[in-house]
Amino acid sequence: MAGKAKIRKDDLVAVTIGKERGKTGKVLRVYPDKGRAIVEKLNFQKRHVRKGHPMAQQGGVIEREAPIPLTNLRLICPKCQEKMRPRFQALESGTRVRVCRKCGEQIG
Ligand SMILES: [Zn+2]
Known part of the structure; x- marks a missing residue:
């Protein structure tokens, strides 16, 4: 996937x-x-x-x-510039996006 x-x-x-x-x-x-x-x-x-x-x-x-x-x-993270392992979040559309663990930014 x-x-x-x-x-x-x-x-x-x-x-x-x-x-x-x-x-x-x-x-x-x-x-x-x-x-x-x-x-x-x-x-x-x-x-x-x-x-x-x-x-x-x-x-x-x-x-x-x-x-x-x-x-x-x-x-x-493009927003907070921190190094991190992203977590995944499922959108209502079913698309899974990566989310910064530090600032919550959706990275896509
Ligand atoms: Zn961030």
Whole structure:
């Protein structure tokens, strides 16, 4: 169920564990089945590529964002800027929205 995801594309998140701990970034992509997400400009990993690769015509080393486990990420509330795990609330229409535990803002 897509509506149950705590973290979604375009969310602002904070990293709580690991080498990027304390940093924040925008979610570019979520892999729900793997429980991971790509966060813009975080968790760069070097990758060796062959000549002719579209990102490095001469070959060599490129750096790209590697997926971060969702359990290492916390959603940042767009209203109160707090890091939190959202709770879910069902609207009368049946839509489930995420709600900030700190300020009660509906995040969608
Ligand atoms: Zn909030």
